[in-house]
Amino acid sequence: MNSTPQIPDPRPVYARAAEQVAQLFAATKPEQLDAPTPCSEFTVRDLLGHIVCGARRIAAVGEGGDAEGEDVPGWVSDVPAERWPRLWDEAHARMTAAWSDDARLDAVVAVPWGQMPGRIALAGCVMEAATHTWDLARAIGWDGELDEQVGLFALGAAQQSLPAEGRENMPFEDARQVAPDAGTYTRLAGWLGRDPGWSAPTPK
Numbered sequence: 781m782n783s784t785p786q787i788p789d790p791r792p793v794y795a796r797a798a799e800q801v802a803q804l805f806a807a808t809k810p811e812q813l814d815a816p817t818p819c820s821e822f823t824v825r826d827l828l829g830h831i832v833c834g835a836r837r838i839a840a841v842g843e844g845g846d847a848e849g850e851d852v853p854g855w856v857s858d859v860p861a862e863r864w865p866r867l868w869d870e871a872h873a874r875m876t877a878a879w880s881d882d883a884r885l886d887a888v889v890a891v892p893w894g895q896m897p898g899r900i901a902l903a904g905c906v907m908e909a910a911t912h913t914w915d916l917a918r919a920i921g922w923d924g925e926l927d928e929q930v931g932l933f934a935l936g937a938a939q940q941s942l943p944a945e946g947r948e949n950m951p952f953e954d955a956r957q958v959a960p961d962a963g964t965y966t967r968l969a970g971w972l973g974r975d976p977g978w979s980a981p982t983p984k
Contacts, residue, residue, distance in 0.1 A: 805828065903933075953973030
């Protein structure tokens with residue numbers, strides 16, 4: 781992902797990804813908040829907090845600030861289930877406003893994973909949003925259909941930015957093998973080192 785002209789404006793795809801996130805947030809039930817997810821370090825509650833904070837950080841970057849700055853609200857997790865959709869809507873609205881200026885797309889910005897043109901940073905955000913949507917869908921047993929356009933964009937971004945193996949200094953395990961005819965989100969999950977066959981444990 782080092783050649784800016786090859787990365788289209790990610791904002792329309794991010795908007796679709798955000799709609800999908802909102803749908804999954806609204807589908808999450810209170811009794812599911814402490815359930816495990818494909819991200820072994822996250823419960824559903826933790827995952828929701830991670831997604832909200834990720835949007836807040838990229839919003840701060842779009843505003844010209846620091847993703848880790850004092851103006852970025854900290855990690856959120858201990859909130860009632862019914863408040864999560866509103867927290868997401870607020871974070872997404874801030875992010876959308878922060879990146880409304882086309883000039884931000886080609887300005888070099890600093891994000892937690894390095895310095896790069898804004899459009900490349902946003903492409904990474906689409907990848908993250910799509911992947912965590914898959915995580916959340918699996919964790920809560922959601923059986924809806926995930927947005928194919930978002931998944932294809934995210935998969936392309938993942939394959940451009942991450943090697944298949946040798947990820948010792950990255951927050952991803954090596955890519956896993958998936959069936960050649962696997963769906964887009966299954967291939968995305970596998971490329972990012974997740975178990976593409978993961979499913980929520982059956983309640984006892």
